[in-house]
Amino acid sequence: MRRQIPDVVVSRLPMYLRVLALLKAEGIDFISSRGLGSRLKMTPAQIRKDLCYFGKFGRQGRGYNVGRLFSELKQILGLDKQWSMALVGVGRLGRAIMDYKGFIPEGFKLVAAFEKDRNLIGKKIGGVVIEDFAVLGKSVKEKNVDIAIVAVPSSEAQNVIDMLAQSGIKAILNYAPICARVPRGVRLQGIDPVVALQSMTFYLTRV
Amino acid sequence: MRRQIPDVVVSRLPMYLRVLALLKAEGIDFISSRGLGSRLKMTPAQIRKDLCYFGKFGRQGRGYNVGRLFSELKQILGLDKQWSMALVGVGRLGRAIMDYKGFIPEGFKLVAAFEKDRNLIGKKIGGVVIEDFAVLGKSVKEKNVDIAIVAVPSSEAQNVIDMLAQSGIKAILNYAPICARVPRGVRLQGIDPVVALQSMTFYLTRV
Numbered sequence: 001m002r003r004q005i006p007d008v009v010v011s012r013l014p015m016y017l018r019v020l021a022l023l024k025a026e027g028i029d030f031i032s033s034r035g036l037g038s039r040l041k042m043t044p045a046q047i048r049k050d051l052c053y054f055g056k057f058g059r060q061g062r063g064y065n066v067g068r069l070f071s072e073l074k075q076i077l078g079l080d081k082q083w084s085m086a087l088v089g090v091g092r093l094g095r096a097i098m099d100y101k102g103f104i105p106e107g108f109k110l111v112a113a114f115e116k117d118r119n120l121i122g123k124k125i126g127g128v129v130i131e132d133f134a135v136l137g138k139s140v141k142e143k144n145v146d147i148a149i150v151a152v153p154s155s156e157a158q159n160v161i162d163m164l165a166q167s168g169i170k171a172i173l174n175y176a177p178i179c180a181r182v183p184r185g186v187r188l189q190g191i192d193p194v195v196a197l198q199s200m201t202f203y204l205t206r207v
Numbered sequence: 208m209r210r211q212i213p214d215v216v217v218s219r220l221p222m223y224l225r226v227l228a229l230l231k232a233e234g235i236d237f238i239s240s241r242g243l244g245s246r247l248k249m250t251p252a253q254i255r256k257d258l259c260y261f262g263k264f265g266r267q268g269r270g271y272n273v274g275r276l277f278s279e280l281k282q283i284l285g286l287d288k289q290w291s292m293a294l295v296g297v298g299r300l301g302r303a304i305m306d307y308k309g310f311i312p313e314g315f316k317l318v319a320a321f322e323k324d325r326n327l328i329g330k331k332i333g334g335v336v337i338e339d340f341a342v343l344g345k346s347v348k349e350k351n352v353d354i355a356i357v358a359v360p361s362s363e364a365q366n367v368i369d370m371l372a373q374s375g376i377k378a379i380l381n382y383a384p385i386c387a388r389v390p391r392g393v394r395l396q397g398i399d400p401v402v403a404l405q406s407m408t409f410y411l412t413r414v
Contacts, residue, residue, distance in 0.1 A: 006248070006249075006250070007248040008248065008249055008253070010406050010409050010410075011406045013405070013406065013409065014401075014402040014405040014406055015402070017405070018386070018402075022386065041213070041214040041215065042213075042215055043213070046215075076409065077405055077406070077408055077409045077412075078408035078409055078411055078412030079405060079408060083404070083408060083411075085404075091303070092299050092300075092302045092303040092306065093299075093300075093303035093306075095299045096298070096299040096300035096303055097400075099299065099300075100384070100400070101361060101384060102384030102399070102400070102401050103400075103401065103404075106401045106404075106405070108401065108404055146411060147404060147407065147408075147411070149400075154308060170410075170411055171404075171407040171408070171410070171411050173400060173403055173404060173407070177307070177308060177309030179225070179229065187407045187410050187411070189403040189404070189406065189407055190403075191398065191400055191403060192309070193304075193307070193309070193310075193356075193380060193398055194221075194309050194310065194313045194315065195221040195222070195225075196380055196396040196397075196398060197290070197292075197310075197313075197315055197354060197378075197380060197396070198220070198221035198224070198284055198286060198313070199217050199218045199220065199221055199284070199396065200354065200378040200380070200394045200396055201284055201285035201286060201290060201353075201354075201378070202217050202220065202283065202284045202285055203217075203377075203378070203394050204285055204290070204353060204354075204377060204378050204394070205284075205285030
């Protein structure tokens with residue numbers, strides 16, 4: 001039986017994965033919790049505490065096996081399969097998201113896009129035909145969409161998120177700068193540049 | 208004298224701020240570390256540990272003073288002033304960033320934008336005139352830019368980041384899906400939707 005893993009630990013795992021991918025690329029086979037900590041700007045104790053949720057990876061004196069830890073964390077995060085995504089809102093931001101080259105190599109594939117604007121419906125971008133927002137519920141089910149990306153104006157975002165949740169979508173990535181609500185059992189992540197800016201200003205005030 | 212504050216603690220402060228703003232809006236004056244923890248999905252012990260870096264906020268039995276904690280964290284993060292930002296790259300993503308309504312209310316103001324595309328140089332969007340990328344170094348100094356946002360294609364991003372660092376910019380928000388490097392003393396934050404997706408798939412595999 002798995003222990004309950006705190007959200008804050010889960011939220012750090014993608015960063016672990018990123019550092020491990022770099023280590024692999026550098027040909028490093030083993031790394032200590034100190035070495036990982038220095039790359040992740042975390043204490044070795046925190047690293048050990050985080051990773052102990054997932055079983056015994058490290059070996060006294062030798063450190064973590066980079067390749068094995070990478071594969072196991074990938075599996076734990078569910079990244080050993082491909083995930084299907086739907087985009088809602090094909091304005092400037094939506095188009096930029098459709099152009100984004102970072103999804104496919106990581107196993108995320110855009111399979112559907114929805115828009116209200118009649119001039120865009122039916123157009124094909126990067127292999128995806130833009131569909132009428134009105135068919136969203138039916139289409140995400142037919143296409144077995146796992147994750148939805150919301151790129152509509154703030155004023156419409158909560159409505160869209162409600163519709164996605166009603167359509168059975170369990171994970172939503174929200175680009176609108178609102179504090180959105182989701183029903184129990186639905187995961188919501190916001191892409192918020194302000195949060196990223198706010199932790200840099202801390203250091204700017206100390207230069 | 209301030210204690211050295213771990214980066215991971217700093218990176219959590221904007222989330223504290225967000226929750227405190229909500230509490231203020233709800234008219235809640237005091238909150239326990241348990242209450243904060245439940246909203247932030249963190250343990251009360253972690254909350255207390257994080258906040259103790261910044262002095263005594265809590266009071267035994269009564270909890271944290273929401274308004275005071277909010278103001279102090281805002282000041283600690285350097286958010287009691289306005290920050291000037293420059294955008295590099297005015298393609299689809301760059302235009303979406305220029306349209307983004309979330310910056311101004313949080314004290315971040317776009318004061319400059321740079322592009323290589325001759326068709327865009329000289330155009331005015333939301334009060335900002337797009338400048339030739341060639342004058343970047345000179346212009347960011349004249350305009351006292353604090354933070355740069357990089358929204359150029361991946362292939363150009365590292366070059367642009369190098370130029371920004373050479374121009375004296377100390378904080379860079381990077382939208383390109385690359386693992387960029389910066390010289391010592393320069394802060395870099397990536398906006399990476401994949402990281403946000405990767406922590407949701409953890410939960411999707413457990414539905």
